[in-house]
Amino acid sequence: MEKLQVGRATITWLNGGVNFLDGGAMFGVVPKALWSKKYPVNENNTIELRTDPLLIQIDDKNILVDSGIGNDKLTDKQLRNFGVLEQSSVIQSLEALNITPNDIDLILMTHLHFDHACGLTEKTSDSFESIFKNAIIYTSEVEWNEMRNPNIRSVNTYWEMNWKPIVNQVKTFTDELEIIPGLRMIHTGGHSDGHSILVFEDEGNCFIHMADLMPTLGHQNKLWALAYDDYPVTSVHEKQRWMDFGYKNNAWYTFYHDAYHRAVKFDEKGEIQEIIKRKRYSYN
Numbered sequence: 001m002e003k004l005q006v007g008r009a010t011i012t013w014l015n016g017g018v019n020f021l022d023g024g025a026m027f028g029v030v031p032k033a034l035w036s037k038k039y040p041v042n043e044n045n046t047i048e049l050r051t052d053p054l055l056i057q058i059d060d061k062n063i064l065v066d067s068g069i070g071n072d073k074l075t076d077k078q079l080r081n082f083g084v085l086e087q088s089s090v091i092q093s094l095e096a097l098n099i100t101p102n103d104i105d106l107i108l109m110t111h112l113h114f115d116h117a118c119g120l121t122e123k124t125s126d127s128f129e130s131i132f133k134n135a136i137i138y139t140s141e142v143e144w145n146e147m148r149n150p151n152i153r154s155v156n157t158y159w160e161m162n163w164k165p166i167v168n169q170v171k172t173f174t175d176e177l178e179i180i181p182g183l184r185m186i187h188t189g190g191h192s193d194g195h196s197i198l199v200f201e202d203e204g205n206c207f208i209h210m211a212d213l214m215p216t217l218g219h220q221n222k223l224w225a226l227a228y229d230d231y232p233v234t235s236v237h238e239k240q241r242w243m244d245f246g247y248k249n250n251a252w253y254t255f256y257h258d259a260y261h262r263a264v265k266f267d268e269k270g271e272i273q274e275i276i277k278r279k280r281y282s283y284n
Helices: 023-027 076-081 090-095 113-121 141-148 160-166 234-250
Strands: 003-008 007-011 018-024 046-050 054-059 062-067 085-086 107-108 121-123 128-130 136-140 171-172 174-180 183-187 196-202 206-210 252-254 261-266 272-277
Touching: 003 183, 003 252, 007 206, 018 023, 018 206, 023 046, 113 160, 113 234, 128 160, 136 141, 136 183, 141 160, 141 171, 196 234, 206 234
Parallel strands: 062 107, 107 136, 136 171, 206 252
Antiparallel strands: 003 007, 007 054, 018 046, 018 085, 054 062, 121 128, 174 183, 183 196, 196 206, 252 261, 261 272
């Protein structure tokens, strides 16, 4: 598992699963001739994407960022349509670090789409239950409200089995919340109405988790928004704001979806300064 130290924060990437989605959908109106130079695409026009939670350890707290695609939650049709090649092994990743699900103190949900939230709960004999029973789960108030009352579009990604078992663990915020000193959760909207990012600052060290505003390094361009975005213009403006902030503050940018890179640091001109690549494995 890849790790990154940023100030007093240790970040470890867990194995949350892998799927393949339509490259055109992931890059919206951007022509394939342009985006295919930035991110690999196969003969089916699909691109490989991870759903790997970040474990952030700060001040003796175990903090999970999103939860992976889960296990045994998707139908055969969904597995096929979403191109799921591998489901989650988050618990096994934690075990390798001598951490149990009960040791997770906080879960920061950037948003609650199925590929981020399915790992919060698991099947029982006749229902679903929370996996991380001792954790406080943070998400924006807007996101939590839509999760429980999806509209005609979002009903396809906000699922009852992912929220009902955790209802007593969830705490919400409106605009911004300092989770622990230096680590902020900030509501941006864009990808979803309630989408949030994370910003950590500690004595000149900084990382920004842009979540699905910049799901891969291939999405660095401030104008490149996803067809999946509910509010793409908001995505563009928020990406511009936080890319400018990160460039000026020599920040690391961390990824949940990128199948090739874990984190990248840019200079003030947006040129790559440092990069952490993901170890590549063969799938059976």
